[in-house]
Amino acid sequence: MEQNVRRVISILFVLFGVFSVIYALYLDIFDKDAGGRGILLIGGIFIIILGTYLLPSKKHTTIINVLFLLPLLAAFAITVIIPFICGIFYSFTNWNGIKFTEFVGLANYIEMFSSPDYLYSLLITFIFTILNMLSVNLAAFALALLCTSKVRGRNFYRAAFFLPNLIGGIVLGYVWQFIFNKVFTSFIAGSLSMLTDPNLALAAILIVSTWQYAGYIMMIYVTGLQGVPKDIIEASGVDGASGFKSLIKIKVPMIANTFTVCIFLTLVNSFKQFDLNFAITNGAPSRILGMKAIASTEFLALNIYNTAIAKNQYAQGQTKAVVFFIILAIVSLTQVSIGKKKEVEL
Amino acid sequence: MKSKLLVMILAGTMAFTTLTGCGSGTQTAGESSAGAEVQTNKAEAGTEEVSASGEAIRIVNGKIEIDEPLKAFAKAYQEKTGQEVVIESLGGGVDINGTLKGYLAAGNMPDIFVFGGEGDYQTWKEYMTDLSGEEWASQTDFGFKSEDGKVVGFPYAVEGYGITYNKNVLEAAGIDPASLVTYDAYKNAFETIDSKKEELGLTAVCSVAAESGQMYWSTGNHLFGYYLSAGLERGDDKYIDMLKEGSIDNDRLGQFADFIGMLFDYSDQSTLVSGTYDDQLALWAQGKTAFITQGNWIDPSLPDYNVEFDCGIAPLAFSKEEISGVLADCPSWWSVYNNGKNTDACKAFLNELATSEEGQKCLVIDCGMISPYETCTVTPTTPLAVSLKTYVDAGNTYSWGWTKMPEGIAMNSTGAVFELYAKDEIDKDTFVAMMGTAIADYVK
Numbered sequence: 001m002e003q004n005v006r007r008v009i010s011i012l013f014v015l016f017g018v019f020s021v022i023y024a025l026y027l028d029i030f031d032k033d034a035g036g037r038g039i040l041l042i043g044g045i046f047i048i049i050l051g052t053y054l055l056p057s058k059k060h061t062t063i064i065n066v067l068f069l070l071p072l073l074a075a076f077a078i079t080v081i082i083p084f085i086c087g088i089f090y091s092f093t094n095w096n097g098i099k100f101t102e103f104v105g106l107a108n109y110i111e112m113f114s115s116p117d118y119l120y121s122l123l124i125t126f127i128f129t130i131l132n133m134l135s136v137n138l139a140a141f142a143l144a145l146l147c148t149s150k151v152r153g154r155n156f157y158r159a160a161f162f163l164p165n166l167i168g169g170i171v172l173g174y175v176w177q178f179i180f181n182k183v184f185t186s187f188i189a190g191s192l193s194m195l196t197d198p199n200l201a202l203a204a205i206l207i208v209s210t211w212q213y214a215g216y217i218m219m220i221y222v223t224g225l226q227g228v229p230k231d232i233i234e235a236s237g238v239d240g241a242s243g244f245k246s247l248i249k250i251k252v253p254m255i256a257n258t259f260t261v262c263i264f265l266t267l268v269n270s271f272k273q274f275d276l277n278f279a280i281t282n283g284a285p286s287r288i289l290g291m292k293a294i295a296s297t298e299f300l301a302l303n304i305y306n307t308a309i310a311k312n313q314y315a316q317g318q319t320k321a322v323v324f325f326i327i328l329a330i331v332s333l334t335q336v337s338i339g340k341k342k343e344v345e346l
Numbered sequence: 347m348k349s350k351l352l353v354m355i356l357a358g359t360m361a362f363t364t365l366t367g368c369g370s371g372t373q374t375a376g377e378s379s380a381g382a383e384v385q386t387n388k389a390e391a392g393t394e395e396v397s398a399s400g401e402a403i404r405i406v407n408g409k410i411e412i413d414e415p416l417k418a419f420a421k422a423y424q425e426k427t428g429q430e431v432v433i434e435s436l437g438g439g440v441d442i443n444g445t446l447k448g449y450l451a452a453g454n455m456p457d458i459f460v461f462g463g464e465g466d467y468q469t470w471k472e473y474m475t476d477l478s479g480e481e482w483a484s485q486t487d488f489g490f491k492s493e494d495g496k497v498v499g500f501p502y503a504v505e506g507y508g509i510t511y512n513k514n515v516l517e518a519a520g521i522d523p524a525s526l527v528t529y530d531a532y533k534n535a536f537e538t539i540d541s542k543k544e545e546l547g548l549t550a551v552c553s554v555a556a557e558s559g560q561m562y563w564s565t566g567n568h569l570f571g572y573y574l575s576a577g578l579e580r581g582d583d584k585y586i587d588m589l590k591e592g593s594i595d596n597d598r599l600g601q602f603a604d605f606i607g608m609l610f611d612y613s614d615q616s617t618l619v620s621g622t623y624d625d626q627l628a629l630w631a632q633g634k635t636a637f638i639t640q641g642n643w644i645d646p647s648l649p650d651y652n653v654e655f656d657c658g659i660a661p662l663a664f665s666k667e668e669i670s671g672v673l674a675d676c677p678s679w680w681s682v683y684n685n686g687k688n689t690d691a692c693k694a695f696l697n698e699l700a701t702s703e704e705g706q707k708c709l710v711i712d713c714g715m716i717s718p719y720e721t722c723t724v725t726p727t728t729p730l731a732v733s734l735k736t737y738v739d740a741g742n743t744y745s746w747g748w749t750k751m752p753e754g755i756a757m758n759s760t761g762a763v764f765e766l767y768a769k770d771e772i773d774k775d776t777f778v779a780m781m782g783t784a785i786a787d788y789v790k
Contacts, residue, residue, distance in 0.1 A: 192619060286766050
């Protein structure tokens, strides 16, 4: 008897809470100027929680578990899921950052793939990503070998190589811009800055990006290399393996999972490169393609930014961002699944 | 049972605190998110007895460099009338439009906000108040007018640019600045100065920067603005309208290209292709070049370089025919938010700023700008402002037609063509043709 009363009460609570939440949302979405809709919303949510808590059921423990997860789920939904869904939604409209007046269907997507500057941007981003991934990982692995060898002052090196990573990208970008424009040109007197040639400007961004990021990746490699058991290395030495051979045949396979992590990090980071790109070249110099002048170093992230902010085409920018996400997800998932297969279990 | 009770009490307290938190949050959201700046102003105001005419009005100003004088004026205004005015300045690379869009979405829109011309007007026009009936509106030609002729933008400064010259160098070379009104006069002047470069202590004749990543606004907007507006009456949008349809006047652009080509040839080459604004300015301000393609906004920077020479602004006269005026207009306007609670208080404040002597002093002397109002009696003191004012007073100015170009065109399209021309990768005819395709592609 008491069970049934409690059940009815708790269901009433839930219903009342749901109603109050819906009413609060209705007030907000249709812009009714009524005070207290915030209280209504939060109050409604609490009453729903209270109702489910009081509900007599065999699954009481599960309900409690879910309730305790709610703050986390809510935070995740508010900061990630909902904006993401909104973003996809806006990419089908003519949103201008304030409001939208009509649905345009796939028009944004069609326009995007038919604009040469975007396609060029896509291409140059892929080229940069591949080159940067190679250069960062090679440099980082070499530095890691140096820092785990018996060289004097290796702890100092470790800290020194890591340092550039602590400087913000924009500051770093402007400092390096000065170096390319002023310092290098005065070393090689009369020469023009690297940043005035499309190919050299890409190389310039590569240099700075490697310089900034290699130290960080090096730290991960160092950790990996230190995890390789000493006895195996010693055993290989006894068997007559040279240092180089034990590196290729033992250390590298042993730290394959470190490679997966590092390649994943550099891949994603290079693809998302924005701050250095923005500060060093901001898309310049221009390159002639056909009869068109195209910004030769405008990577995707910068292209999205310029579309939304400079051209004030928020919906178009949002569309590019959605595609950006899809490409990034495909590339990194493929890479991780390939990398995983090569890993050795200890 | 006891623990149940405890749970209930705890939950109740939590709910209660959350609710009260929300309650006060909705009331003060407007003020609290405006930042610490506002908070301090409020604190000051608390001691001074306000509430004469209700809530404070809040202004989002887009020129960070005039933040202090504006705040001083706002304070004086409050002492005089009891109306509190809060100045919130954005700038230094902040995306003002983006910030304002955020404010609007959060229900935190300021009572007066800044906007920068045609493109911004299209974005914000539904939120603007008609200001045609205001006293100041009849005293200026620079107010921003909507399509149906209503004044919706409050002008607070006039800026102008052209080819800014170092008067001392020109005198030493025997050139009269007033004669620089045609292509031939400039050609002659450039040649003369170039031949005397060493004795004049110059490294190059002109200081121009045309790199597309950071100087696109100077080339693609400012210089190109002369092609669009020079020699035309205010309100004559002939070349803008053509541009919006994706076409150009080949002949006029050809003349323009000739002039720009000459300008680039006589420029310091390293600054031209890779220099930043600072590099460009330093070169000229240190007396190493005779000309710079900037306007009166460099006035406040002159003391940083201890500039002692006299200077002025000449028109960028690209044509064989005479172009005697410079491009001068408002860089941005203030608009009154139409859903604000205090539109009358805002109008009163703008009137005071435009027509009272304190207001004029604040804009002209303290902010170092030129007043757009005919009734303004305060005269500027900085050299380029003085030079520009002679053009404005004589009515010898052209509008900033380039502000009506499609948004972002200089950054994303035409700036790149200027860069190629500066690097000599394309010749004059290719420049004209590429500008044509760049514009046609952009507007389609």
